[in-house]
Amino acid sequence: MPGPLVRRMMLIALLCVALAGGLAAWVISHASGEEMTERLVRQQTDEVELVARLLASKVEQSQKVLGTVAEGITPQMLQSPSLLEWVLKQGLPAVRFFDAMEIARADGRLILNLQSGKMEPAASVDMDERDILLRTMVQGKPLVSGVLGTAAASARVMFTLPLVADDGKVVGVVGGVLRLQSQGLLPHSLGLPARDDSRLIVFTSDGVILSHPQLERVMGNVRSEPGLDKAYAQWRSELKPISTGRGDTVVVQDRLISMAGVPMPQWWVARVTESHALLAPLHGTHRSIWWTAAACVTAVGLLAMLAMAWVAAPLTRLHRRAQSILLTQGLPDSQPPTSAESDLLSGALDHLEAQQLHHGHQAEFSRLQLQGILEQAPVGIVITRNDQLELLSQQASLMLGFSRAELEGQLVKRLFADEAQFETLERQMREGAITRGGYEGEFALRRKDGSLLWARVLGRMAFDRTSAMAAVWVLEDMATTHEERHSPQWSRSHDALTNLPNRTAFLERLKAQLVRNAELARAEQLSAGSGVALLFIDVDHFTLVNDRLGHEAGDMLLKQFSSLLEELVRHVGWAARLGGDEFAVVLPDCTAARAEMIAEHIRASVEEWEFVYEGEASITTVSIGIVVAPADLEEVTPWLRAADMACYYAKRAGRNRVVVREVADKASA
Ligand SMILES: Nc1nc2c(ncn2[C@@H]2O[C@H](COP(=O)(O)OP(=O)(O)OP(=O)(O)O)[C@@H](O)[C@H]2O)c(=O)[nH]1
Structure with missing residues (x-):
């Protein structure tokens, strides 16, 4: 179990990973949200622009078709309505382009009234249409009417063109009528599919709705369209003319409203989309970003924890070691019980330092004691380590005739009278070490002056941590006993x-x-x-x-x-x-x-x-x-x-x- 410091490091690593993951997920989702919104706005703007251009080109096309009709009409034909009718019906398929076609002479007389390809009496022509024909005659230039009619089914637009003679005089006027819902202009399919959260609406500069996914809204007023009413009011207040160009997108009451103008008939094309519908796909994207981030944070967090545990492994080992030192040897009185690594380690080090000091004093004390023993002991004491003489007592130096400095550091072998004596001691040492940890025997040692010293050697073995073999001998002068043993009396007794x-x-x-x-x-x-x-x-x-x-x-x-x-x-x-x-x-x-x-x-x-x-x-x-x-x-x-x-x-x-x-x-x- 890692200690509190390591646990804290792991927690911090986990929090950092979670914070970094969360921040990254937020930045990505925010950026992707903005990018997606921008893309959707651009898409919607492009769409209304495209529809506006399409409508503008349809208006232009209608005028061109009318121009083609006008080119086929000579001033003579204006004098003969039946001829005109025959020519139009036979030779000009362009006539069928319009839902109705009317031709009037310069004197104001309506000479042709074709309704859906059938000749109708002049008197049945709608008054508004008749007015537009007259206005064209007076102004001598092509016109596009506003919306005529009041019901959606009958709502229509009229295109007119003055008929000009070679001398430049206006000799008549030709007009073509298109119903708004005819395939040629604003088919109902333009606004489809009908959705609650997004609508494509075409309306006039007066606010009359020309096209709407809900048919019943056609010919209604744009002021009753939620959201669009505000955008329309703003446009009207700015008094800006309708022109082709880039569409515009504004956000009004959680709705995204894109508008583009069709200048010739002075119409607007607008797309109104509820923001929540627009951003619906974004929520899914955000969800998946956050889930991915959570999975990544979990995986990286686990990896970070493992890495932290690996990096902190030596610290954990030190912590355990310090714990066991303090547990087995007890806390110093000044040390409050704690489990924090740093406190435990410093506690253990303090403890070891105190111990070292104590051992130092003990060692010094033991050294002085040993020195006292070596100087005062009435017996000869020899301390050896790894076949070398390490220390000798004063008495041993007197027995051997060497000064202590002369022997200390020399090989043990040097003390013996001959090789055989030394080998015997070595063998006895080995056997004694195994059986009793000690040995004893009588050996002939050589003094400095060359004379023999018969000594009884009592030895004790000890091994230190480096496996060096140490021995302590007590030497007893056996000169008398030795002589006795070789006397005949000794063997008898x-x-x-x-x-x-x-x-x-x-x-x-x-x-x-x-x-x-x-x-x-x-x-x-x-x-x-x-x-x-x-x-x-x-x-x-x-x-x-x-x-x-x-x-x-x-x-x-x-x-x-x-x-x-x-x-x-x-x-x-x-x-x-x-x-x-x-x-x-x-x-x-x-x-x-x-x-x-x-x-x-x-x-x-x-x-x-x-x-x-x-x-x-x-x-x-x-x-x-x-x-x-x-x-x-x-x-x-x-x-x-x-x-x-x-x-x-x-x-x-x-x-x-x-x-x-x-x-x-x-x-x-
Ligand atoms: N190796 C050896 N054996 C000896 C020596 N002197 C006597 N013995 C033997 O010592 C043995 C003495 O045996 P006992 O004391 O009678 O019997 P034990 O086997 O010790 O059994 P208990 O004393 O009843 O426990 C005899 O087998 C002797 O042969 C000797 O100097 N060397």
Whole structure:
């Protein structure tokens, strides 16, 4: 789980992505909305312009058709209406272009009235049409009438052209009438399809509607067209003439109104569209833009979170590490409990700094202690690391005859009298390190003056973090002991395998101990309840070692066991080998309770020790019987027998245990 700082960074990344996505979507939708509106406005403007031009060209075409008719009429024909009728019907298909055609002479007499191709009496001509014919005659120029008629079905427009003789005199006038809803001018299909939200309307400069998708609105007034009324009123107030050119688009009351003029008949073409209808496709586009943006924001947001988690991974690891340091080692008092990475890290660093300071003081203190020990210790101490002499005590330097500076940093090998001694130590070191973490032995070292120093070396192994092997030796000058050992008396009193006193020497020493014990008792120098404690020790199931690993392994076990035993009791008493796998330990001036405690320590230490032979480790246990000699005891035999019996009872009770008895105890007890 990432810490709060990383979580905050992730949240910020997510917000940034969402904000950027939202902003981009808004800008795109806004820009696309504007562009689309502009395009739709342009489209609508273009459309009304196109329709206006179309209408203008139709008007022009109507005038041209009328001109073609006029060209075919001679002044003579005006004198003969029947001839005129025949000529028009036969030779001028253009006549059929108009819904009605009328011809009048200069004297004002109507000589031709063709209604839908049929000759009708002159009197039936509409008065408005007759007026326009007369106006054309008077003005001598072509005219296009306003809208004639009041009903949509009969609404019409009249085109007129003066007939001019060769001398330039107006001899007559020809007029063509087109119904608004005829195919030639404003077919109803022009405004279709009829939709509520958009209408194409053609109206005159007076506001009379000529074309409308709803037929019933034709001949109505543009002032009642919602939205268009305002645009029309504005145009009228500006008093601008109607001319062809670019159409114009305005927004009035949520309606988009585009208008373009048809100058000759003074008409307007207008398209009125409700804004919501116009923008309907835009809403769909906006929706899809926002959905796309949301999907992109989600995907990019997830990616950003993952990227942030990846980038912050080292910080998360540091955070966890700091957490575990503070959890396992406790928060400093000044540090409030917090989970923020920076606080935790600085807390952990403070803690480590304090620890380092503390360790520095400890190290300095230990160094001073070590220095004191090395200078004052009455025994020789040598500290080695990776086969080099690292530190020596003052006593060791005196024993060896070298100054400490001369030896420190030198190879360990240099101390030994010969290569064989050194190799023996190395082997013992390896074996001892595996089995007990320590070793001991007697070695011949070489002093500076070349003389031999027989020393007992007690070593302890240690490995530091760099796997360098360090050892601490305690050197004991064995010159006297060594000489003794090579005397014939030594071999008579000591066991050759273990170097421990043998049974004979043991009994002699035990008797002497008993005498001394009696003297002390008489002199009342013995502590209350104290006496000489005899520990009878027998290795459990030793036969099995011989049987399984061989006699040589049994010998090695006895040897190593003896060293261990001697090491364990050398400061409190002495040990002897009674024979086979039987040993004794004598503890002078000792109570039964203390003897039992020491015996228990021996038992536990042996149980902990592993005897390794040819790579195979085995556990050894011992049974111990204890008897403390009373002050008045004079014979050792019953004492030794009692201790043997105590050991026997320990065996009988299941072995690997300690049993305390008294000399007077009955054998059956
Ligand atoms: N390797 C070796 N074996 C010895 C030596 N002296 C005696 N032994 C053997 O030590 C064994 C002593 O066995 P016991 O003490 O009677 O019996 P145990 O197997 O120890 O069984 P418990 O004492 O009843 O637990 C005998 O098998 C002897 O042969 C010796 O110097 N070296």
